[in-house]
Amino acid sequence: MNIFLKRLLFFCFCDKMSKIKFESTGDCVTAHFPSLFDFTKTVCFCANGNGEIILGKLIAKTAAITFACILVVALVLFGIFSLFIPSVMVSLTDQLGMEGPCASYSVAQYKKTGKIDDLAVAVERSYFAMHYDDAAECGEELLQNNDFAKYCTDRDASSSSGIIQNLSSMQYFSGIVAESQYRVGKGDLAIDTAFSALDEIEFPRFLNNAVVYLGTAAVDEGDAAYCEQILSRLEQEYAQVEL
Numbered sequence: 086m087n088i089f090l091k092r093l094l095f096f097c098f099c100d101k102m103s104k105i106k107f108e109s110t111g112d113c114v115t116a117h118f119p120s121l122f123d124f125t126k127t128v129c130f131c132a133n134g135n136g137e138i139i140l141g142k143l144i145a146k147t148a149a150i151t152f153a154c155i156l157v158v159a160l161v162l163f164g165i166f167s168l169f170i171p172s173v174m175v176s177l178t179d180q181l182g183m184e185g186p187c188a189s190y191s192v193a194q195y196k197k198t199g200k201i202d203d204l205a206v207a208v209e210r211s212y213f214a215m216h217y218d219d220a221a222e223c224g225e226e227l228l229q230n231n232d233f234a235k236y237c238t239d240r241d242a243s244s245s246s247g248i249i250q251n252l253s254s255m256q257y258f259s260g261i262v263a264e265s266q267y268r269v270g271k272g273d274l275a276i277d278t279a280f281s282a283l284d285e286i287e288f289p290r291f292l293n294n295a296v297v298y299l300g301t302a303a304v305d306e307g308d309a310a311y312c313e314q315i316l317s318r319l320e321q322e323y324a325q326v327e328l
Contacts, residue, residue: 188214192223201232205240208258217265224262228278233258252293256282260298267302272311275299276318283322 175194178187188210195203204227211220227233237254259282266275279295296315303311 184210184214185216188216188219192219195223201227201230201236204230205236205258208262212261212265217268220265221262221269221271224258224265225278227258228262256294256298259295263295263299264302267299267311272314276314279315280318280322 174190175187178190188207191203191207191210195207204223208220208224208227211217211223230236234255237258240254259278263275263279266272266278276299279299282295296319300312300315303315
C-alpha cells in the first residue's frame with residue numbers, strides 16, 4: 086500500500102469515521118461520507134508526486150462558506166442593534182471615533198426612549214458631528230421641553246459638567262442650537278433662540294453665552310450683515326446694560 090493510502094486510512098481511523106466509503110481510481114481516492122444534514126457528500130483526495138493530500142479546493146470552499154455565514158450573522162446583529170438597541174451602536178461608534186454615525190444613533194436612541202438626557206446627548210453629538218439639521222431639530226425640542234431648566238440646573242450642579250468658563254448649560258445648549266439654526270438657513274429664528282436665553286441679570290454675568298456662540302459662527306462665515314443684525318438686537322434689548 087502506497088504512502089497516500091496509508092495516510093488516508095490513518096486519518097479515517099483516528100477520526101473513527103467508519104461510515105466512509107472509498108473508491109480508488111489511479112492516483113485518486115474518492116471518499117463518500119455522510120454530512121451533518123444526512124445527505125452524502127463526496128470529496129476527491131488526490132496525491133501529488135510526494136504522496137501528499139491536496140485539499141485546496143475543499144479548504145477554499147469551506148472558508149468561503151464560513152465567511153459568508155459570519156457576514157450574514159454580523160449583518161443580522163447589526164440590524165437588530167440598530168433598530169432595537171441603538172445605545173449599543175452609540176457606544177460602539179463612539180469608541181471607534183465615528184462621530185457621524187454616533188450622532189445618528191444618538192438621535193435614534195432618543196426617539197426610542199424619549200428621555201431628556203438622551204435628547205441632550207443627541208443635540209451635542211449632532212452639533213459636533215456637524216449634523217446641523219438634526220442639531221437644530223432636536224435642539225428646538227430640547228429648549229421647549231418642560232424639564233429643560235431643571236436639566237440645566239442639575240447639570241451645572243454636577244461636579245463633572247458644572248459651569249465652565251462662565252458658560253452655563255442653558256447658555257451652552259441655547260448657543261449650539263442657535264448656531265445650528267443659523268447654519269441651516271434659519272437666521273431670524275437663531276437670533277430669537279440666542280436672545281431668549283438671556284436676561285438683564287444673566288447677560289453681564291455670563292460673558293460666554295448663546296449670543297456669543299451665534300456671533301462667533303457668523304464671524305467664521307464672514308457674514309458681516311448678520312453680525313450687524315446681532316449688534317442691532319443687542320442695542321435694542323440691552324441699551325440700559327453696560328456691556
